[in-house]
Every structure is written in C-alpha cells, then in structure tokens.
Amino acid sequence: MSDRPLRVLVVHNRYRSEQPSGENNVVDQETALLAGAGHRVESFERRSDDIAAMSLFGKATVPVRVPWNPAVRAELTALLRARRPDIVHIHNTFPLLSPSVLAACADAGVPAVATLHNYTMTCAPGTLYRDGRVCTDCVGGSPLPAVRNGCYRGSRLATVPLAIGMAANRERWWSGVARFFCISDAQRQILVHAGMPEQRLAVKHNFVTDPGAVRTGPGEHVLYLGRLTEEKGVRLLMTAWDAVRDRSAPRVPLVLAGTGPLEDEVRRWADGRADVRYLGLRDKAECRELAARAMAMVAPSTWLETFGLVVVEAMAAGVPTVAAAHGAFVELVADGRTGLLHRPGDPVALANCLRRVLVDPAAARDMGTAARLRYEEGFTPAVGLRRLIAGYESVLSEAPAETGGEAGGHGTQTVR
Known part of the structure; x- marks a missing residue:
C-alpha cells in the first residue's frame, strides 16, 4: 500500500433517516476509515430526507431528474475542477443525484470507481425479488418487465423513471466507471451474467469494526x-x-x-x-x-x-x-x-x-x-482499508484514457 495520501471525493445520495440504512453506515465507516488513515476525503451528497421539504413543484420534478440531473452535473463538475481529487468514489445516486455524476467526472477528467451495494445495474428496485421469490426477469435484458410488474413500490408509474434511467445510462455506467467494487462474488457473478464488463468488476467485501465484545459463554x-x-x-x-x-x-x-x-x-x-x-x-x-x-x-x-x-x-x-x-x-x-x-x-x-x-x-x-x-x-477495518486503497491505486495506475473508453486487460480478481 502506498504511503501517499490520496484525495478522494465520495458521492452518495443518503437514504431516508426514518429507517436504519446499512449502506449509509458502510459509506460513513469507509469515509472515516480513509480520513483516519491520513487520506483527504470530501463528500458530495444529497439526502432523500430533503424531498419532504421541497415545494410541490420540486417534488413533482424529482422523477424527471432520476434518469438525469443537469444541475448536479454542473455543480459536481465545478467542485471537481476546483478540488482536483485523485479519484471519485460513487455509492448511491438515486433519486437526487442521478448518473449525471458520471458526466461530471468525465468533464473534469477525474477517474471514478463505484461500489455496487445492490443490483440496481440490472434490477429497477435493486433487489432481484418480486412476489415473494427471487426474480431475474430483467437480468441481462430490458427493464420492461419491471415496469409491467410495478417492481418499485408496487407502482408502474414509479418504476418508469428507474427503467428509463437504466436503459438510457447503461453504457455510460459500464464505460464511465473505471472499477466497480462488488461486495461479494455472488453479486459479481450475477452482474457478469447481466452483461456488465467483467474486467471492471472486482470483489471488495465490506468490513466491520471490532465490537470489542466477544462471546465467552455458551450464549443466552x-x-x-x-x-x-x-x-x-x-x-x-x-x-x-x-x-x-x-x-x-x-x-x-x-x-x-x-x-x-x-x-x-x-x-x-x-x-x-x-x-x-x-x-x-x-x-x-x-x-x-x-x-x-x-x-x-x-x-x-x-x-x-x-x-x-x-x-x-x-x-x-x-x-x-x-x-x-x-x-x-x-x-x-x-x-x-x-x-x-x-x-x-x-x-x-x-x-x-x-x-x-x-x-x-x-x-x-x-x-x-x-x-x-x-x-x-478477512473483515477487519485494516483489511478493508488495504483492499480499498489497492482498488484505488490499481485504477490510478492505468492510462487515463481508459476511464471513459474500453478498458484494457487489467485484473478483476478480489482486491487483496
């Protein structure tokens, strides 16, 4: 692992605070881990909680901005040009950020990586689950089955913006992200089957902070x-x-x-x-x-x-x-x-x-x-930090031209 401090910009649309979010926790813990190791970390965020305070017009236009948000592109481009981070780490972009963050990275010439916390690259709600069973109807194909079945919140209308975003931005995601971090090999195999570029998919398991309390007795x-x-x-x-x-x-x-x-x-x-x-x-x-x-x-x-x-x-x-x-x-x-x-x-x-x-x-x-x-x-913060930095540095060592085009033959195994 290099001793050089990296400048990392974390992009994340935070989930609603009314219910616990494992993804929010992972992002927060990873950001703190990087900062604690001496790396310079900034965040570019939106919060789904903010939707409640929007005007009626603002709320009505949220679905329109799910597939593409030009205002976010302009704001993030300006920030990237001002801050000049080494790398952008994207987590969630739904619903207020949108895949326009990828265009901002390309505009500013900053490489992007993305952690895939779910299956939103190939499933509108990201769950691969419908009507009480595992569903792979959209894997590797059109998101039309998701619209037909109203897979997002049981509503065809609510599913449409997600389906449009998936179809319109698929190639942008697959070519504009230098490395996707899958959080398990099981997830990676499904995404490879869906047609995502195999050479850009690496496995980087999440880490867990040591609780400091380990069971000593038989258990209660x-x-x-x-x-x-x-x-x-x-x-x-x-x-x-x-x-x-x-x-x-x-x-x-x-x-x-x-x-x-x-x-x-x-x-x-x-x-x-x-x-x-x-x-x-x-x-x-x-x-x-x-x-x-x-x-x-x-x-x-x-x-x-x-x-x-x-x-x-x-x-x-x-x-x-x-x-x-x-x-x-x-x-x-x-x-x-x-x-x-x-x-x-x-x-x-x-x-x-x-x-x-x-x-x-x-x-x-x-x-x-x-x-x-x-x-x-395999799952301590020290291991997590080593794998994360190795993932970043593998991207930074590649030719900049690869970020927005066809990737070369770089490795895609588990980040060690």
Whole structure:
C-alpha cells in the first residue's frame, strides 16, 4: 500500500433517516476509515430526507431528474475542477443525484470507481425479488418487465423513471466507471451474467469494526437482528421456530430486534411466549451486546443478499450464523465450520439447523471461535482499508484514457 495520501471525493445520495440504512453506515465507516488513515476525503451528497421539504413543484420534478440531473452535473463538475481529487468514489445516486455524476467526472477528467451495494445495474428496485421469490426477469435484458410488474413500490408509474434511467445510462455506467467494487462474488457473478464488463468488476467485501465484545459463554439466546420484512425471511423464521418448539422446548429463547412492515405481526406472534422475545428497534451499542450474548445469529433471507453485514457482525462477536444457502451467505459462512447453511425458503431445513445449534452448544461455541478467526483474517477495518486503497491505486495506475473508453486487460480478481 502506498504511503501517499490520496484525495478522494465520495458521492452518495443518503437514504431516508426514518429507517436504519446499512449502506449509509458502510459509506460513513469507509469515509472515516480513509480520513483516519491520513487520506483527504470530501463528500458530495444529497439526502432523500430533503424531498419532504421541497415545494410541490420540486417534488413533482424529482422523477424527471432520476434518469438525469443537469444541475448536479454542473455543480459536481465545478467542485471537481476546483478540488482536483485523485479519484471519485460513487455509492448511491438515486433519486437526487442521478448518473449525471458520471458526466461530471468525465468533464473534469477525474477517474471514478463505484461500489455496487445492490443490483440496481440490472434490477429497477435493486433487489432481484418480486412476489415473494427471487426474480431475474430483467437480468441481462430490458427493464420492461419491471415496469409491467410495478417492481418499485408496487407502482408502474414509479418504476418508469428507474427503467428509463437504466436503459438510457447503461453504457455510460459500464464505460464511465473505471472499477466497480462488488461486495461479494455472488453479486459479481450475477452482474457478469447481466452483461456488465467483467474486467471492471472486482470483489471488495465490506468490513466491520471490532465490537470489542466477544462471546465467552455458551450464549443466552438465538438472535435475529435486522429489518422485519418478508424478504429477510422473518415469516420463514417464525414458522421454523414454531416447528422447533413443537418438537421440544427450546433451551434458549429466540430474540428478534428490529423494525419494519411485519412488526405488528411479529409482536402478536411473540406476545405471551416464554420462548420468544421481541425487542423492537435497538441502537448500535445494544445490538453489539445482544450479539455478544447470542448462541447463534440467524439470517434466513429469501432474497439474494449481496453481502450480509449481520453475518460478519456475528463473526466479529465470535458467534456462528444459521443462514440461507444462497447469495453472499454461501461465501461468508463455511457450513459446519463457522455456521450452518439451510436450504433457502425451507422452514423444515431452517428448523433442523436451529435444533443442531440448540442441542449441541459446544459445537456452536467451536463454530463461533472459527467465525471470529475468519473475521480477523478477512473483515477487519485494516483489511478493508488495504483492499480499498489497492482498488484505488490499481485504477490510478492505468492510462487515463481508459476511464471513459474500453478498458484494457487489467485484473478483476478480489482486491487483496
């Protein structure tokens, strides 16, 4: 890693503050990591919270500016020419920034990299999930199926600006970004299949700050930590836990912490039960404490997670994870060694994995120890910083002409 301080401009449209955003957290932690290492970091941001304060006309024109925002292009171009950063790191551009940020980078002659936190390059809502199942109808093709099915917020009208943006800016994204950072190899493989330039797609896993609290005993509960939504597997978990209870009385309770559309359903399900506790939304410190006291974390997502911060947070706490065997979970969880993988969408398979944890706490403890070692090897801030800087420097070492045109044969393996 070079000792030369880099000048980095981070571009991000922040998600609404009314609900926790893992992506916002990743951006903030990565920015702080760079600054703490002596690099010069500035931010160019918009906040989705600002939409509420807009005039009626302003709100009405937001969808028009989703595919292209000329005012943002002009503002960012001026900033880049004034600040002259070495590199621009793009995260989210929806809904207030738009892909016009790529034109600004080209105007100012500054290379751009982009972290892909989801599947918005090939799926309008970025989830690859529709009607309770994984959906790849738009992967590698037209976004028209997304419009037909109203994939964004259940509305065809709301989906149109996203579909237009995808179709109109596809080539600009694929040629204007020098390197895409995928946050898992599972995500990368899907995007390669979608037709994205393979040589520009690198894998750079997210990192997690060491919680400072690692489980020492057998654990007091099985923990679900996250959004209460169908795609996160919450209903699947409830069905599986009922099956575990029907077979025997669980030694430890299931604890759920988080909020979301299924909150009322979860609250009713947990009410009056000794084997289930619903805690609602908890702050970061409380979540770290809950993780450190867990026998196992459970992540039964029915959609294809691009990463899975909760899995790595469990690793950092020395706790194994019971997770669905698809998406990024397959590369994060070593089945039988750092956790257990169950057949996706199958409550019986999930219940069987939960029983294995409950009946053999010694094995769960051993898996937690192995998970902690896996964290120390691959997901600490030090590892994250090394991989991020290596990614930047690999782009800066290339000919400037490659930024806006066809890339050469530069490497696309995991950033080391």
